[in-house]
Amino acid sequence: GAGVSQSPSNKVTEKGKDVELRCDPISGHTALYWYRQSLGQGLEFLIYFQGNSAPDKSGLPSDRFSAERTGGSVSTLTIQRTQQEDSAVYLCASSLETLSTNYGYTFGSGTRLTVV
Amino acid sequence: DAKTTQPNSMESNEEEPVHLPCNHSTISGTDYIHWYRQLPSQGPEYVIHGLTSNVNNRMASLAIAEDRKSSTLILHRATLRDAAVYYCILRPYSGAGSYQLTFGKGTKLSVIP
Numbered sequence: 001g002a003g004v005s006q007s008p009s010n011k012v013t014e015k016g017k018d019v020e021l022r023c024d025p026i027s028g029h030t031a032l033y034w035y036r037q038s039l040g041q042g043l044e045f046l047i048y049f050q051g052n053s054a055p056d057k058s059g060l061p062s063d064r065f066s067a068e069r070t071g072g073s074v075s076t077l078t079i080q081r082t083q084q085e086d087s088a089v090y091l092c093a094s095s096l097e098t099l100s101t102n103y104g105y106t107f108g109s110g111t112r113l114t115v116v
Numbered sequence: 117d118a119k120t121t122q123p124n125s126m127e128s129n130e131e132e133p134v135h136l137p138c139n140h141s142t143i144s145g146t147d148y149i150h151w152y153r154q155l156p157s158q159g160p161e162y163v164i165h166g167l168t169s170n171v172n173n174r175m176a177s178l179a180i181a182e183d184r185k186s187s188t189l190i191l192h193r194a195t196l197r198d199a200a201v202y203y204c205i206l207r208p209y210s211g212a213g214s215y216q217l218t219f220g221k222g223t224k225l226s227v228i229p
Binding site: 004031033035042043045048050056059091093097104105106107108109110 | 150152157158159160162165217218222
């Protein structure tokens, strides 16, 4: 597609429920990233996928968070047993990056998650 | 980590040039200078990046000081659509962690009609 697509755009869930957030990167982009942005805060790195390499999960805040990327394309971020502090905008980005190149990211519009 | 310092906010009149400064006195020789902006209720948008030489693209120009300790993002004619938070970010050229963007608070640009 022309851009990075995220779904749903908004999600309201009850505390304790699991949620799945989806990201469709730009076709051909090998690198995919998840960030989150809490209200009034900066962006926080969560996880990075590059081709078939093992993902960098160093930014995931707890073991309730996980992500996968199937077939080098679509990615799903899963949050189990959601807590109120998980409320944020979850942003996905993709790029043509490799370890030896330096391109700009293209971000999606994000999923606004509200845990009530 | 190499860090950047930006003013919290700036104002510009519509159709006038805007110069957004960024200080990065601890920049290393392999750090690229990246700029992103974030419009209200949207994800960040890549603007421009450079290493040593000044760079131009359809969105903006990037002027990099000779000692690389500072840079300036230049919007040649501000429009209302340029009202956003502008982030100046240092990224290593390659290696572990080079893919992470570390966003600071940025500069909130207001454009006055």
